[in-house]
Amino acid sequence: MQDNDHRAVPSPRRRSMLQAGALTAGASAIGFPALVHSQADKIRIGHLTPLTGFLGALGEYAVLGIRMATEEINAAGGVLGRPLDVLSEDSVNPSVASSKAQRMLERDGAVVLMGEISSASALTLAQVAARNKRLFMSIGARSDELRGKNCNRFTFYVDIPNTVMVNAVGQALLRDNMVQGKKFFSLTADYLFGHDLLRVAKKFFAANQAQLLGDELVATDVTDFSPYLLKIRQARPDVVCSNLAGNQVTTFLKQYAEFGLPYPFIGFNLNTADAWAAGAENFGGVWPTVWHHELDTPGTKAFVAAFTQKHGKLPENHAWIEYVSLKIMAQAMNETKSTDSDKLIAFFEKGTEFDLLKARKGYFRSWDHQLMQEAYPFTAKPKGKAKDRFDFLAFGAAVPGPKESLEVLATTKQENTCSM
Amino acid sequence: MAFVFLLEQVVNGLVLGGYYLLLALGLSLIFSVGGVVNLAHGAFYALGAYVSLELTRRLGFAPGVVIAPVLVGVLGIAFERFLLRRFYTSDPILSLLLTFGLAMVAEQAIRMLWGAAPLPSTMPSELRGQLMLGEFMFSRYRLLLLAVVLTVMTGIWLLLHKTAFGRVVRAGVQRPDMVAALGIRLAPYMTTIVALGVSMAALGGALFGPIAVVHPAMGTEIMTVAFVIVVIGGLGSFWGVVLAALLVGLVRGVTIHFVPAAGEASMYVLMFLVLMFRPRGLLGERIEKFE
Numbered sequence: 118m119q120d121n122d123h124r125a126v127p128s129p130r131r132r133s134m135l136q137a138g139a140l141t142a143g144a145s146a147i148g149f150p151a152l153v154h155s156q157a158d159k160i161r162i163g164h165l166t167p168l169t170g171f172l173g174a175l176g177e178y179a180v181l182g183i184r185m186a187t188e189e190i191n192a193a194g195g196v197l198g199r200p201l202d203v204l205s206e207d208s209v210n211p212s213v214a215s216s217k218a219q220r221m222l223e224r225d226g227a228v229v230l231m232g233e234i235s236s237a238s239a240l241t242l243a244q245v246a247a248r249n250k251r252l253f254m255s256i257g258a259r260s261d262e263l264r265g266k267n268c269n270r271f272t273f274y275v276d277i278p279n280t281v282m283v284n285a286v287g288q289a290l291l292r293d294n295m296v297q298g299k300k301f302f303s304l305t306a307d308y309l310f311g312h313d314l315l316r317v318a319k320k321f322f323a324a325n326q327a328q329l330l331g332d333e334l335v336a337t338d339v340t341d342f343s344p345y346l347l348k349i350r351q352a353r354p355d356v357v358c359s360n361l362a363g364n365q366v367t368t369f370l371k372q373y374a375e376f377g378l379p380y381p382f383i384g385f386n387l388n389t390a391d392a393w394a395a396g397a398e399n400f401g402g403v404w405p406t407v408w409h410h411e412l413d414t415p416g417t418k419a420f421v422a423a424f425t426q427k428h429g430k431l432p433e434n435h436a437w438i439e440y441v442s443l444k445i446m447a448q449a450m451n452e453t454k455s456t457d458s459d460k461l462i463a464f465f466e467k468g469t470e471f472d473l474l475k476a477r478k479g480y481f482r483s484w485d486h487q488l489m490q491e492a493y494p495f496t497a498k499p500k501g502k503a504k505d506r507f508d509f510l511a512f513g514a515a516v517p518g519p520k521e522s523l524e525v526l527a528t529t530k531q532e533n534t535c536s537m
Numbered sequence: 538m539a540f541v542f543l544l545e546q547v548v549n550g551l552v553l554g555g556y557y558l559l560l561a562l563g564l565s566l567i568f569s570v571g572g573v574v575n576l577a578h579g580a581f582y583a584l585g586a587y588v589s590l591e592l593t594r595r596l597g598f599a600p601g602v603v604i605a606p607v608l609v610g611v612l613g614i615a616f617e618r619f620l621l622r623r624f625y626t627s628d629p630i631l632s633l634l635l636t637f638g639l640a641m642v643a644e645q646a647i648r649m650l651w652g653a654a655p656l657p658s659t660m661p662s663e664l665r666g667q668l669m670l671g672e673f674m675f676s677r678y679r680l681l682l683l684a685v686v687l688t689v690m691t692g693i694w695l696l697l698h699k700t701a702f703g704r705v706v707r708a709g710v711q712r713p714d715m716v717a718a719l720g721i722r723l724a725p726y727m728t729t730i731v732a733l734g735v736s737m738a739a740l741g742g743a744l745f746g747p748i749a750v751v752h753p754a755m756g757t758e759i760m761t762v763a764f765v766i767v768v769i770g771g772l773g774s775f776w777g778v779v780l781a782a783l784l785v786g787l788v789r790g791v792t793i794h795f796v797p798a799a800g801e802a803s804m805y806v807l808m809f810l811v812l813m814f815r816p817r818g819l820l821g822e823r824i825e826k827f828e
Contacts, residue, residue: 168696169754173752174654333793341791343679347542348794372676372748389653394750396658
């Protein structure tokens with residue numbers, strides 16, 4: 118190594134740096150330094166999220182959210198005096214996501230990676246992050262496995278994990294006496310996320326003396342649920358349980374109402390955009406969410422007002438989560454005065470608290486990199502109480518309660534196999 | 538009891554197959570007569586769903602379902618007259634590119650007009666819920682859907698087999714040169730076929746909107762099934778497409794009954810098997826211009 122550094126012939130890398138330097142100098146000399154200056158000055162962030170497929174509608178909200186945060190941060194002077202430049206692209210599928218992420222780090226000069234909703238794509242992005250030793254903030258993916266056996270030092274998780282979603286709904290079900298001794302039948306999204314959610318749900322049922330009569334894995338592109346609905350009727354459960362994702366939940370809700378099955382249903386995963394798409398007359402049951410637009414905090418009120426004014430529609434949870442994630446990242450860069458992944462990781466790991474526009478602040482757990490925050494169960498408003506076609510969801514109080522630790526619903530160190 | 542459950546899946550699968558038929562028959566007709574694989578067919582399906590949704594909000598459900606296919610059909614006439622017509626005799630790759638591009642343009646246009654987020658769509662409350670016939674459970678709405686499909690199919694069959702119009706179209710499929718020699722211009726017939734095919738796709742969208750997710754990419758999703766049906770059924774045959782649509786619905790239902798995880802793969806396996814033994818599809822005719 119020592120010898121190499123003293124070679125008489127410049128290495129190719131050095132030569133290209135020299136050329137770049139000469140070009141820059143030349144450009145300055147002939148009079149367009151501003152362009153070169155501003156290009157180098159931006160802090161670029163690689164952002165991937167599904168914009169097509171069964172999670173595409175959520176991805177659109179995600180982009181609107183992160184874009185709004187970028188504009189606000191840049192209007193206030195940027196980060197470390199430099200503007201943020203968030204490069205948003207469609208992640209398409211896990212393999213495309215990973216090659217795009219690699220390109221963003223290598224060629225586009227992204228300092229960190231952010232985004233994702235699909236757990237399968239988030240998994241490959243976490244691997245890209247570890248390989249390149251760069252920070253990846255996984256924003257919207259919810260599988261336990263990501264922050265469990267697949268965790269790594271370079272990846273941080275913002276959205277609530279499956280265990281928290283199941284426990285948030287589970288608490289409401291236990292309160293309403295809908296678990297003990299009941300027979301459940303579940304439909305599960307047939308990919309990483311669904312399988313993970315089913316595993317957590319099974320654990321919850323077993324721990325609370327409920328019986329799982331059967332489960333059907335449903336491919337993510339299925340548009341007709343009728344054969345599955347017939348199987349539910351054949352099984353005659355006490356409660357139907359959805360472990361579906363994205364558009365699937367909307368299709369399920371609409372066709373369940375179409376067939377008019379008599380069994381009550383609940384679900385462990387639903388985004389408000391998918392609930393809105395199902396419509397008031399098809400919606401019911403108890404579901405979890407990480408945030409909602411009716412939270413009575415100054416931060417949420419300001420965010421909802423600004424978003425609604427700009428886009429003419431209410432923000433849903435993926436818009437909010439991308440918005441606060443970029444704010445968290447900007448805060449970390451400002452306070453560490455750095456864009457270096459190691460410094461940012463140390464900053465997150467020391468338990469710094471962040472404003473999430475909720476009643477309580479959140480923090481990343483140092484040993485599994487999961488953001489600890491409040492969640493909310495929600496259900497349908499009584500018929501006729503909705504003011505407009507978006508106003509039929511009734512949100513419950515935050516869980517954990519105000520006096521409890523934020524970690525009571527999350528996996529414990531014993532349950533979680535994460536080791537970095 | 539187990540047998541009843543299986544039978545229930547069979548019947549349900551046949552109903553679903555009938556619905557696929559709305560898309561597949563138009564696709565097959567356009568290909569048989571014009572020799573064009575219309576990759577934009579799904580876009581008209583999506584447009585049907587969106588237009589009927591807008592009309593339903595203003596005029597109610599029934600007018601929405603009736604008027605939307607007519608409006609989309611008019612769009613289909615323009616599509617045939619100004620775009621498709623130029624490509625009947627050219628290299629098939631060109632019409633593939635044209636319709637593929639058009640499908641993308643249409644999807645993005647829908648995204649710009651209505652947004653990427655899926656839209657809520659409703660059906661009248663009288664049509665909701667189930668109907669029990671003995672041990673069998675049916676969705677009321679799907680029974681209505683089945684009735685509409687049967688009516689449309691009967692109409693199309695009569696049009697193709699019992700009218701002068703149909704005779705020219707069927708002759709045009711087999712011997713376009715002979716039709717031309719007899720002094721009959723095929724162009725207006727083709728316009729009508731495209732308008733009809735596209736309207737059927739739009740009707741499918743309008744009818745399935747209330748029970749599916751209405752989103753910009755819904756057309757792309759449904760196209761795969763429609764293509765598989767056309768391939769299995771074979772070109773130029775009305776009954777081939779009908780048979781294939783029912784078979785695909787049935788095989789999917791039965792597969793989900795026994796091996797749920799293979800449900801979506803079953804139709805491709807079916808297509809593979811059919812093509813192994815009957816390369817032209819189940820009832821496909823030998824069409825000289827495609828050989």
